[in-house]
Amino acid sequence: MPAIVLVFTSARIRPEPRVPLGTVIMITVSRRRFLQISGTTAGLAAAGSVAGGLARGGAVAEAPETGVRTVPTYCDICFWKCGAIAYVRDGQLWKIEGNPADPLSRGRLCPRGTGGVGAHVDPDRLKAPLVRRQKRGQEEWAEVTWDEALNVVAEKLQKIKAEYGPEAVALFSHGIGGTFLKHTLRAFGTPNMAAPSFAQCRGPRDVGFALTFGEEVGSPERTDIRNARCLVLIGSHLGENMHNTQAQEFAEAIGAGASIIVVDPRFSVAASKAKHYLPIKPGADLALLLAWMNVLVTEGLYDKEYVDAHGFGFDTFKAEIASSTPEWAYPETGIEPSVIRETAREMARHRPATLVHPGRHATWYGDDTQRSRAIALLNALLGSWGRKGGFWKPVQMTVPGYPYPPYPKPDKGKVDNPNGKYPFASEALTTGIREATITGAPYPVKGWMVYATNLLQAMPDQRETIRAIQALDLLVVVDVIPSEIAGWADVVLPETTYLERYDDLNVEWFREPFVALRQPVVHAPHAQKPNWWIARQLALRLGLGAYYPWTTIEEYLDYRLTKAGLSFDTLKKQGIIHGEKQPVFFDEGAEASFPTASRKIDFYSTTLREAGFDPVPKFTRPEPPPEGSFRLLFGRAPMHSFSRTQSNPILHDGMSENAVWVNVHVATRLGLTDGAYVRLRNQDGVLSARIRLKATERIRPDCVYMVHGFGHTSKRLTRALGKGASDAQLVTRYATDPLMGGTGMNVNFVTLEAEA
Amino acid sequence: MARYGMVIDTRKCVGCTDCVVACKTENQVPEGLNRDWITDDATGSFPTLHLEIRTERCNHCDNPPCVACCPTGASHVDPFGAIVLVTPEMCIGCKACLASCPYDARFVHPDGYADKCTFCIHRVKDGLDPACVSVCPTHCMTFGDLDDPNSEVNRQFASRPHHALMPAAGTEPRIFYLT
Amino acid sequence: MRELVLTRHNDLIDPLVRVWGWEIPVYLFLGGWVAGMMILVGYFLLRGRNREDTCVCSVLPGTSFVLLSLGMGALFLDLEHKLYVWRLYTTFEVTSPMSWGAWILLLVYPALAAAFALRPPGILRDLFPAVDRLSRRLDTPVGVRGIAAANLVLGIALGIYTGILLSALGARPFWNSAILGPLFLVSGLSSAAAFGHMVARHQEERELLARSDNVFLAIELFVVALFLVGLLSSSQAHVAAARLVLGGPFTAPFWVLVVGAGIVIPLMIQLLAVTHRIAHTPVGPLLVMAGGLALRFVIVAVGQVSHWAKV
Numbered sequence A: 001m002p003a004i005v006l007v008f009t010s011a012r013i014r015p016e017p018r019v020p021l022g023t024v025i026m027i028t029v030s031r032r033r034f035l036q037i038s039g040t041t042a043g044l045a046a047a048g049s050v051a052g053g054l055a056r057g058g059a060v061a062e063a064p065e066t067g068v069r070t071v072p073t074y075c076d077i078c079f080w081k082c083g084a085i086a087y088v089r090d091g092q093l094w095k096i097e098g099n100p101a102d103p104l105s106r107g108r109l110c111p112r113g114t115g116g117v118g119a120h121v122d123p124d125r126l127k128a129p130l131v132r133r134q135k136r137g138q139e140e141w142a143e144v145t146w147d148e149a150l151n152v153v154a155e156k157l158q159k160i161k162a163e164y165g166p167e168a169v170a171l172f173s174h175g176i177g178g179t180f181l182k183h184t185l186r187a188f189g190t191p192n193m194a195a196p197s198f199a200q201c202r203g204p205r206d207v208g209f210a211l212t213f214g215e216e217v218g219s220p221e222r223t224d225i226r227n228a229r230c231l232v233l234i235g236s237h238l239g240e241n242m243h244n245t246q247a248q249e250f251a252e253a254i255g256a257g258a259s260i261i262v263v264d265p266r267f268s269v270a271a272s273k274a275k276h277y278l279p280i281k282p283g284a285d286l287a288l289l290l291a292w293m294n295v296l297v298t299e300g301l302y303d304k305e306y307v308d309a310h311g312f313g314f315d316t317f318k319a320e321i322a323s324s325t326p327e328w329a330y331p332e333t334g335i336e337p338s339v340i341r342e343t344a345r346e347m348a349r350h351r352p353a354t355l356v357h358p359g360r361h362a363t364w365y366g367d368d369t370q371r372s373r374a375i376a377l378l379n380a381l382l383g384s385w386g387r388k389g390g391f392w393k394p395v396q397m398t399v400p401g402y403p404y405p406p407y408p409k410p411d412k413g414k415v416d417n418p419n420g421k422y423p424f425a426s427e428a429l430t431t432g433i434r435e436a437t438i439t440g441a442p443y444p445v446k447g448w449m450v451y452a453t454n455l456l457q458a459m460p461d462q463r464e465t466i467r468a469i470q471a472l473d474l475l476v477v478v479d480v481i482p483s484e485i486a487g488w489a490d491v492v493l494p495e496t497t498y499l500e501r502y503d504d505l506n507v508e509w510f511r512e513p514f515v516a517l518r519q520p521v522v523h524a525p526h527a528q529k530p531n532w533w534i535a536r537q538l539a540l541r542l543g544l545g546a547y548y549p550w551t552t553i554e555e556y557l558d559y560r561l562t563k564a565g566l567s568f569d570t571l572k573k574q575g576i577i578h579g580e581k582q583p584v585f586f587d588e589g590a591e592a593s594f595p596t597a598s599r600k601i602d603f604y605s606t607t608l609r610e611a612g613f614d615p616v617p618k619f620t621r622p623e624p625p626p627e628g629s630f631r632l633l634f635g636r637a638p639m640h641s642f643s644r645t646q647s648n649p650i651l652h653d654g655m656s657e658n659a660v661w662v663n664v665h666v667a668t669r670l671g672l673t674d675g676a677y678v679r680l681r682n683q684d685g686v687l688s689a690r691i692r693l694k695a696t697e698r699i700r701p702d703c704v705y706m707v708h709g710f711g712h713t714s715k716r717l718t719r720a721l722g723k724g725a726s727d728a729q730l731v732t733r734y735a736t737d738p739l740m741g742g743t744g745m746n747v748n749f750v751t752l753e754a755e756a
Numbered sequence B: 001m002a003r004y005g006m007v008i009d010t011r012k013c014v015g016c017t018d019c020v021v022a023c024k025t026e027n028q029v030p031e032g033l034n035r036d037w038i039t040d041d042a043t044g045s046f047p048t049l050h051l052e053i054r055t056e057r058c059n060h061c062d063n064p065p066c067v068a069c070c071p072t073g074a075s076h077v078d079p080f081g082a083i084v085l086v087t088p089e090m091c092i093g094c095k096a097c098l099a100s101c102p103y104d105a106r107f108v109h110p111d112g113y114a115d116k117c118t119f120c121i122h123r124v125k126d127g128l129d130p131a132c133v134s135v136c137p138t139h140c141m142t143f144g145d146l147d148d149p150n151s152e153v154n155r156q157f158a159s160r161p162h163h164a165l166m167p168a169a170g171t172e173p174r175i176f177y178l179t
Numbered sequence C: 001m002r003e004l005v006l007t008r009h010n011d012l013i014d015p016l017v018r019v020w021g022w023e024i025p026v027y028l029f030l031g032g033w034v035a036g037m038m039i040l041v042g043y044f045l046l047r048g049r050n051r052e053d054t055c056v057c058s059v060l061p062g063t064s065f066v067l068l069s070l071g072m073g074a075l076f077l078d079l080e081h082k083l084y085v086w087r088l089y090t091t092f093e094v095t096s097p098m099s100w101g102a103w104i105l106l107l108v109y110p111a112l113a114a115a116f117a118l119r120p121p122g123i124l125r126d127l128f129p130a131v132d133r134l135s136r137r138l139d140t141p142v143g144v145r146g147i148a149a150a151n152l153v154l155g156i157a158l159g160i161y162t163g164i165l166l167s168a169l170g171a172r173p174f175w176n177s178a179i180l181g182p183l184f185l186v187s188g189l190s191s192a193a194a195f196g197h198m199v200a201r202h203q204e205e206r207e208l209l210a211r212s213d214n215v216f217l218a219i220e221l222f223v224v225a226l227f228l229v230g231l232l233s234s235s236q237a238h239v240a241a242a243r244l245v246l247g248g249p250f251t252a253p254f255w256v257l258v259v260g261a262g263i264v265i266p267l268m269i270q271l272l273a274v275t276h277r278i279a280h281t282p283v284g285p286l287l288v289m290a291g292g293l294a295l296r297f298v299i300v301a302v303g304q305v306s307h308w309a310k311v
């Protein structure tokens, strides 16, 4: 009989069975049948009428709201922006479903979107503006009024401006909610604003593709997964990475019998769907990619017509990869030459409907732009760019912006990438701003505004981030929960969740044009305010009133929509307005244009050569783990978004702590038992919080894996505090991509220690 | 009368737990408790592994021991679609049904009565799919009348090899997993 | 290699089923014990020994009344939806041993009361003339035989039901044995005899009860063996269930507490006592009763963790 191992990843056996969790949950007499949160209830007692009014277009009703109403909006638990329909029952947020009219969600959300209800009812939410009372990071606060908080912020910003110039203020902001703060700070006069979505995420990929095709992959990715006949996933762990449309199309492709090839050191969910699973040695993907291209070229399997028509420098490229045979790649990757050949032929068999997925979180080893470029080139050989089953060309509706006065021109250039140190950094580098803040060079940075990004979990090397924070005169954090970064702030501004506010329009670049609206579903339960209000109030206090000619965001939205010939009312009712379909594939008439230096697909990149980099990607072997250590890998769990959902009571229930995956034979050798707590120590001596061991066959013996976003240390995140360990804490080393400044984070090594 | 069941395509299911989350919001399942759940079932050794991911819940068995053992009649087979239900107002919370279910599909609601998946009978009566089925981003679940030869669920049933859980326990489950 | 990972973490269910704590074993033990006492009472009454000064006829009915009430108290404590307990008596569910049990218990009380009334304690008679009158009215040959029969039949029903209650729960292979009923019955009988042995005032009755207890213990030993052999010769799940006490985590409690200290040792002590090699002491009987309690605890605990192969 096979051994049965029972593991409960999210085992949280309540010690007191009959006591409902959380002191404020489940009030009232008939209570426990409904998950009610006092905050919500209290808030709606006051706001119920207003919430009811929201549905009736602003008419304020007196009686408590009864019955069910629906409000279309779009999700914000991650950056995919799925169209959703929220249900409110008797004045309480009940559930959120996908909006069938929306091409991103296609009527179905991912678990995080469905669990978005928990963001609204989370009892740990920030409720009022806070001003620091003790030393930074001690999380001791005084609750203040919005007026006081905003006055403090404005005053300090003006002081920094007076002493160091407006450029000394930087904004970190992730997601569409940051639009208005960016506007205010541009008006204030700083060019310094960055998001972790570039240097910590998709930067290298977009640069690598832009260097090849002249265009980025973008977000949502321009991948035609649903029509792919062969889908190659290099690390992209679709199914765990729950970017909704991709997960849906992945299942569609499986259903249609597409041939799936997965390259991952870990037997991911996607791997379990694959015809070919390639358990690669971590960091050797570029070698595999070169070998694949070598097979396609030497065996003449590539799309000659496509390459002849659109390619530049193919012959040089061909010569460069001539030595990258499967036999050469074998010792680097651990993948048998026969398997490399077989999978290359499989790809060729289905081209051009063979999609080698570009990945998204591409910051792995510091050679990431070149690896991404190799992925782009492999797709080019297969002729999939611009073709059905490959990549479409995104289209967008025309919705004019709001006419503001021109921004002042900053005296100083951006601080994050002095002298173009990273010549292909097409967006600002969070790490660059951090470094300037620490060193004061090229010029001092004294104020940070942080909007919706938990820099302590998102950026590598927390120690550096804290050092930078200590060098600041002002740290303002706008968040919805008491995140780690909020814990370090001087002023914390509590935002309403996406379910309680308007945001800017989502005028999406997608395979069909549409515009979507985020609008309030329920009232904010406490003193939280939406970002547009915060940004505007701040601007008024900074004397930048001219940049806010509108007083409510409805005016702003209405203006933009009217200019586009669209109706705000219709959008409020439908949540989405579609534009006219346009061709998105070359074969359909989309223009086959490649805005590179050569105006073609750069198999050989003169741009790179001129900048002193390899014009055709070359493999460099990553440093192997020292004897007895394991490479630390990390990724996503389907029910969590980064570090933002662990305190969401509904999503917390799905996975309350993360586990570290260790090969079962390694675990046995180390005498560690499945389910027991261990700690990880990295090469710099940093010791993690305790984390459960998952002893599994599903991972190579030379690496360990954990889900990102756990191990919260913020005292006031009561549900998430002390649950699991943080990968970010262990990422004290990173390999910077010399092309664009991305921070490769898979270069840390850990040992395992049993927890007494 | 109908005999409702589910056919679930394990090749498509990615174990995302959306079905679990949707059940929680739709049915206000209290925190810490689950009417449905995901089972990762991996066999083999690295790298030659097989992983079956299953979304599981009460199987609404044709031969439900939980109903047979209930001393009050609280656990019953509803005439609507042969759905196995619990009437909270009749349940004494003796937990015999919890002990009798080989799938451990039941739990004690914090209010004291035995609770479990209802096949979302309130939605099905309105002509909707159960919440878990209707949200599933991979469309891997099909719900319908197993007695209706023309139903989609029967078409799926006939389309591929399938298995039910713990057939040896003899409960005759009505949820089938396509392999 | 097989790895099963569940995202479920329901209270009382995961990672291992433990829906029943101490209350149910205590109830099952007390119920079985009372069942045994009823059978003894029935037998003694049939033998007309209510005329003599036997503790079986004078002490056991009253004691049973109290013990059964304690058992019902434990059962009630276990209910999660207590206010609805009356729902047991708005229906009779043929397929539910618990429903049978509920109704049996309803009949057991009058039977016990009648047996009690046949030989009420002297002070009761003195204090309440009505008791005395009732006692006289019942004490007819027909009355005694009726009460005897009721106690015998209901005692057997009660004893077997405490076992059937578990064995009907097919989801738990360890309980999946028709022998559980007889096992609990004979165990109840041995506890009852042991109790009588302990409290008997006269040599003859003490000897009789001790000797019958030894027979019950011997039978119990045999039934335990039968129970295990039955599981071992059944399906894979049943074999796996039996292994829980044959080398598995419950081996020590089962063999040391239930079989060793609860059956074998008292059997030896009592064998020595009835052959007059040692004096009668309460040690043997107390061990028997403790063993009966341990039996219920172990069976309830092992049953809950036994399960069918997950797929």
Ligand SMILES: Nc1nc2c(c(=O)[nH]1)N[C@H]1C(S)=C(S)[C@@H](COP(=O)(O)OP(=O)(O)OC[C@H]3O[C@@H](n4cnc5c(=O)[nH]c(N)nc54)[C@H](O)[C@@H]3O)O[C@H]1N2
Pocket: A078, A112, A201, A202, A234, A235, A236, A237, A238, A240, A241, A242, A243, A263, A264, A265, A266, A268, A280, A281, A282, A283, A284, A285, A359, A360, A361, A362, A364, A633, A634, A635, A636, A637, A638, A639, A640, A641, A642, A705, A746
């Ligand atoms: N549920 C959920 N979904 C999400 C998110 C979320 O927070 N939650 N975030 C979204 C965002 S912004 C992003 S960027 C994406 C990120 O998701 P992806 O881009 O798909 O994945 P990564 O996090 O980069 O990579 C994780 C996978 O890569 C494997 N891996 C690690 N090292 C290597 C290697 O050297 N080679 C190969 N071939 N594989 C390797 C890991 O084992 C793991 O399976 O997810 C998106 N989707």
Ligand SMILES: Nc1nc2c(c(=O)[nH]1)N[C@H]1C(S)=C(S)[C@@H](COP(=O)(O)OP(=O)(O)OC[C@H]3O[C@@H](n4cnc5c(=O)[nH]c(N)nc54)[C@H](O)[C@@H]3O)O[C@H]1N2
Pocket: A076, A174, A177, A196, A197, A200, A201, A202, A360, A361, A451, A452, A453, A454, A455, A457, A458, A459, A460, A478, A479, A480, A481, A483, A484, A495, A496, A497, A498, A634, A635, A641, A642, A643, A644, A645, A708, A727, A728, A729, A731, A745
């Ligand atoms: N070690 C490690 N680092 C990583 C990654 C990794 O896998 N491992 N992944 C990288 C990737 S791919 C990305 S995209 C980044 C993501 O990095 P971030 O975008 O910084 O992601 P989070 O850690 O979730 O932080 C988001 C913060 O925004 C807050 N927030 C949520 N909703 C709102 C809102 O409506 N309003 C406001 N004001 N705040 C809100 C949350 O509470 C949380 O504090 O991280 C990168 N960094």
Ligand code: SF4
Pocket: A075, A076, A077, A078, A079, A080, A081, A082, A109, A110, A111, A112, A113, A114, A242, A243, A244, A245
């Ligand atoms: S992918 Fe999920 S979390 Fe992200 S926007 Fe869509 S539904 Fe929301």
Ligand code: SF4
Pocket: B012, B013, B014, B015, B016, B017, B018, B019, B020, B038, B055, B135, B136, B137, B138, B139, B140, B141
């Ligand atoms: S929602 Fe669908 S894909 Fe996700 S776990 Fe449930 S059944 Fe599987």
Ligand code: SF4
Pocket: B057, B058, B059, B060, B061, B064, B065, B066, B067, B084, B100, B101, B102, B103, B104, B105, B106, B116, B171
């Ligand atoms: S799965 Fe369990 S609870 Fe559901 S009908 Fe079958 S035996 Fe009863």
Ligand code: SF4
Pocket: B066, B069, B070, B071, B072, B073, B074, B075, B086, B090, B091, B092, B093, B094, B095, B096, B097, B098, B113, B114
């Ligand atoms: S717990 Fe309730 S539903 Fe279950 S058997 Fe007992 S009375 Fe019936």
Ligand code: SF4
Pocket: B022, B023, B026, B027, B035, B036, B057, B116, B117, B118, B119, B120, B130, B131, B132, B133
């Ligand atoms: S059918 Fe309804 S009650 Fe049952 S698991 Fe699905 S959502 Fe939950």
Ligand SMILES: [Mo]
Pocket: A197, A200, A201, A202, A360, A361
């Ligand atoms: Mo990302």
